[in-house]
Amino acid sequence: MLLRLVNHAQSSSVGIRGTVGYVAPEYGMGGDVSTEGDVYSYGILLLEMFTGKKPTDSMFTDNLNLNNYVKMALPERVMDIVDPQIILEDKDESHMTSQRSKRNTVRMDECLASILRIGVLCSAEMPIERMGIKDVLVELHSTRNMLL
Numbered sequence: 601m602l603l604r605l606v607n608h609a610q611s612s613s614v615g616i617r618g619t620v621g622y623v624a625p626e627y628g629m630g631g632d633v634s635t636e637g638d639v640y641s642y643g644i645l646l647l648e649m650f651t652g653k654k655p656t657d658s659m660f661t662d663n664l665n666l667n668n669y670v671k672m673a674l675p676e677r678v679m680d681i682v683d684p685q686i687i688l689e690d691k692d693e694s695h696m697t698s699q700r701s702k703r704n705t706v707r708m709d710e711c712l713a714s715i716l717r718i719g720v721l722c723s724a725e726m727p728i729e730r731m732g733i734k735d736v737l738v739e740l741h742s743t744r745n746m747l748l
Contacts, residue, residue, distance in 0.1 A: 621655030625725055636727035643722025652683030667723045675713040682712055714743040
């Protein structure tokens with residue numbers, strides 16, 4: 601019985617752990633588990649949450665992946681790729697002046713572009729190109745403050 605448990609543990613450590621599309625590319629090439637791999641997964645989750653697209657979506661073929669899809673849209677076409685469900689219309693927007701409404705729209709675009717840029721930088725293919733998690737935190741706080 602003990603031998604079977606040991607063999608099970610050995611065989612489970614050989615394969616890649618994680619969900620397809622969220623696992624850092626270096627893990628598929630035998631790379632060690634690292635914080636850079638965690639940052640990659642976090643970046644993919646950010647991109648998924650804000651675009652509504654999964655990294656395994658059928659639209660991602662050949663060299664197109666979630667990271668490239670978002671990168672091609674930044675910064676001018678952010679609203680074209682953002683999941684429409686996260687853009688909420690303000691009920692009182694009709695009472696706003698058009699200048700104030702435009703200012704809020706520009707600020708929202710800038711915040712969404714910032715978040716998506718963070719996702720792209722976190723999910724870069726090469727670990728050395730990814731943002732550090734402390735930098736991610738600083739950028740997210742800065743984006744929140746911009747919105748508020």
